[in-house]
Amino acid sequence: MQRVVTAELDLEVGVDVDLIFQITAARSMPVVLENLTFRQGDRTYYATEIVDPFGSRLHRLRTEPGPLEVRYEATVSGRAFAPYTSELDTIGYLRPSRYCQSDEVFAHARRQFRGLAGRELIDAVSDYVAASVTYTPGLSLGTDSAVTTLASGQGVCRDYAHLVIALLRAMDVPARYTACFAPDLVPMDFHAVAEAYLEGVWYVIDATRLSQRTSLVRIATGRDAADCAFLSYHGGFVGLDGLRVDASVTADAETEPDDHRALVQLS
Template identity: 45%
Template sequence: MSTHVSARLDLRVESDTDAVLSIAVARGWARVEDLSLTRGGHPIAVEEVLDDHGTRLHRATLPVGDVVVTYRAEVDRPAGPTASDTVDSLRYVRPSRFVPSDELAATALAWFGGATPAENVRRIPEWVFTHLSYTPGSSGPTDTAIHTLLLRQGVCRDYAHLTAGLLRAVGVPARLASVYAPGLRPMDFHAVVEAFVDGRWEVVDATRLAPRAEYVRIATGRDAADTAFLTTLSGTAVLEEIEVMAVAGDDLSGDDPTASVLLP
C-alpha cells in the first residue's frame, strides 16, 4: 500500500531570496505528487534540478512577503536498492563539512579499530545510541560531529553526523539520507546514515525513533549541507512554521537494530 507524505513551510521573506528546497521524494518514489510555492495565493516559479542518487532539488526566487510551500505525495517503494559505484566508496569515506572524520580518526580507531566493517556497522550506531541523549534544541545549525561527541546530546542530524564520522574514520564509507519517517515522534524530516558494507548501502539509525523499513528517501549526500530541506543561497527568509507528515499504508512493524535494512 502507498505511503502518504506531506510538508508545509511558512516563510517570512525579508529580501528577495534564492532558495533551494529538498522536500520532494527522490526520483522513482512518487506515484502522485504536488509541489506548490505561493505568496498571497499567487504561484512562484520553480526549477527542478536532479542531484546524485535521485535527489530532486527545487530552486526558486522567493519574493518579499509571506511565502507558503506545500508538498504532498503518495509514494510506493521502488523495486531495488540504489546503485553505487567506485566513486561513491571514495566520496563517502572522506571528511566533509559536518563530518570531520579525520579529526575523529584517533578516537574511532582506539575504540573500534579492531573490528571488521560489518561489525562496526552494528557497533558504532549502538555506541551512539547508548552514549547520546536525544535532546531537541541542544545543538546549532553549524555544529559538527565533534561538537556532538563532546556534548553527548543532539537531534537526528547530530546522531547521523557522529555515526557517519566514526564509520568513515575506521574506513567504512557512510553517507547521510534525509527521509520521511512514518512512526517518528515528534514528526519531522529525519536524518539517517547509509553505510557501505558487503557491496551494499545499509540504513543505520542510532536514534531508533522509527522503523527503518518504512523510510522514504528524500535526499542523499555527504552530510546536512547536501540534504537540508531548505537552503538560502542569498537573501533572507525566516522559517516561521513547519509541518511534516508521513503515514504508512499498512501497520508499522518493529525494528530490530541488528537487522540489515536497505533503502531504495
C-alpha cells in the same frame, strides 16, 4: 507498503532571494501521486527542478517579497530501486566532510572499535552512538558536528547520523547522510539517518532508534547535512514562520518493532 508524506513551510521572504528546497521524495522513490505548490496570496510560482547524481530533487525559484506558502504531499507505494554506486562515490564517502570530521575522531574510533570489520563493526558503531548520545531536542545547534556531539553526548537525529558517519569513515567504511520522511516518528519532523556501504549495498543506520527503517522515504543523500538542507537561500533574508511535517503508513504496515541490529536497505 504505501506511505503518505506531507511538508508545509510558511516563510517570510525578503528582496531578491534565491530559494532552494529539498523537501520532495527522491527520484528513486516509487511516487504514485505528488503535488508541490509555492503560493503568495493568489499567485502561484513554479520552481525549476534540478536532480543531483544521487537522485535528490532540488527545487529553485525566486518570488516577490512577502509571505510564501510551500506545500508538498505525496503517496509512495512499493520499494525504491537501488541507484548505481560508482567507485568514485565510495571514495567521496570515505573522506572527511564539514560535519563529519573522520580525521578528527580517527584515534578515538581506532581505540573504540579496534579489530572490528564488516557487519560487526557497523553494529558496534550503531550501538555505541545509541548508548553514548542522549536525544535532546532544542539544545543542539545547526553548526554542531560529529566532534561536538562526541564531546557533548547530546543531539538530535542529524547529530546522531553525523557521528555514526564520522566513526565509520574513520574505520575505512564509506558512509553517507540521508534526509528522509519517517512515518510515525515521534517527535514528527524531517528525519536524518546514516547509510553504511558493505559488500556493494548501502544499509540504513538510525542510532536514535526512533524510526521504522523499512518505511523511510528518501529525500536527499549527501556527505552530511550541508548537502541535504530542506531549505537554503542566497541573496537576502528568509524567515521560517512555520514548519509542519507528517508521514504515515496507510497499507501493509509493519507490525513488529524495528530490530536495529538487522541489515536494512532504504526501501
